[in-house]
Amino acid sequence: MGTSGTAGTAETAGTIYVVTGSATAPTAMASYDAALADANIHNYNLVAVSSVIPADATVEPVDTAPDLGPAGNRLTVVEARATTREEETVSAGLGWTTGEGAGLFYEASGTDPEAVEETVRAGLDAGRDLREWTFDDEQVVVTTADCDGDGYTTVLTIAAYGRSEPIL
Numbered sequence: 001m002g003t004s005g006t007a008g009t010a011e012t013a014g015t016i017y018v019v020t021g022s023a024t025a026p027t028a029m030a031s032y033d034a035a036l037a038d039a040n041i042h043n044y045n046l047v048a049v050s051s052v053i054p055a056d057a058t059v060e061p062v063d064t065a066p067d068l069g070p071a072g073n074r075l076t077v078v079e080a081r082a083t084t085r086e087e088e089t090v091s092a093g094l095g096w097t098t099g100e101g102a103g104l105f106y107e108a109s110g111t112d113p114e115a116v117e118e119t120v121r122a123g124l125d126a127g128r129d130l131r132e133w134t135f136d137d138e139q140v141v142v143t144t145a146d147c148d149g150d151g152y153t154t155v156l157t158i159a160a161y162g163r164s165e166p167i168l
Contacts, residue, residue, distance in 0.1 A: 015162055016053065017068075018061040018094060022145040022155040028083050031154040035081075039156065040064040044075035044164050051078055051127070053103035057161075059096050061141055065160055073164030080107030080143075081156040087149040089113065094157040095120035095140035101133050105159055113144045 019041060023034030036042035053059060068075060080092040092109045093116040106123030108116045120140050128135050147153035 014057055016057050016059045017065050017160045018059060018096075018141055018157065019063075019065045019160060020141060020143040020155075020157050022143060022153065024145075024147065024151045024153045026151050028085070028152045028154070031083060031152040032081070032156075035154040035156050038064070039158060040066075041068070041075060041077075041158065041160055043071035044068065044073055045167055046077045046079065046158075047074050048079055049076055049161070051105040051107075053096060053098060053105060055101045055103075057103075059098060059103070059139075059159070061139070068160060068162070069164035070166075072167060074167040075164040076161040078105040078107060078159040079156060080109055080158070081154065082109035083152055083154040084111075084147045085149065085152050087147060089144060089146050090153055090155050091116040091142050091144040092155045092157045093117055093120045093140060093142035094159060095124050095138065096159070097124045097128060097135045097138045099134040099136045103133075103135070104128070104131075107157070109155075113142050117142050 019039040021035035021038030108119035
């Protein structure tokens with residue numbers, strides 16, 4: 001749960017973990033925190049970056065994040081997130097494309113999971129068009145939940161860049 005500092009160092013170096021979470025709670029922030037807990041990244045201070053995957057990184061989708069360091073540390077992420085209080089479906093999608101060098105993440109959110117996936121794929125296409133890099137792989141993960149209107153529901157799909165780092 002992000003509380004020890006040494007476990008997992010070798011296997012997390014150079015790995016970007018794609019995790020998902022969803023939760024319902026009485027406030028929007030509480031549902032976000034609970035969704036982060038569902039993904040096991042709730043004990044970190046998240047720092048969002050735009051979307052470039054370093055050339056030497058491995059992207060690995062997992063059910064929940066492994067131990068990425070002590071609680072309170074800074075964790076670099078690319079985040080797709082959506083919160084609603086309405087009786088509706090909510091989705092957060094994250095896609096990535098990689099190849100011989102650097103790669104890209106794109107994210108989107110909305111109420112229609114298929115439209116979210118289409119938006120992510122269109123973003124990846126546009127990002128590839130801007131670069132003269134070689135891309136040979138593409139994956140998309142969309143997290144979806146139904147909100148019953150009793151509280152707030154948050155869904156998220158997050159790419160967590162390796163181990164956390166001290167914030168102080």
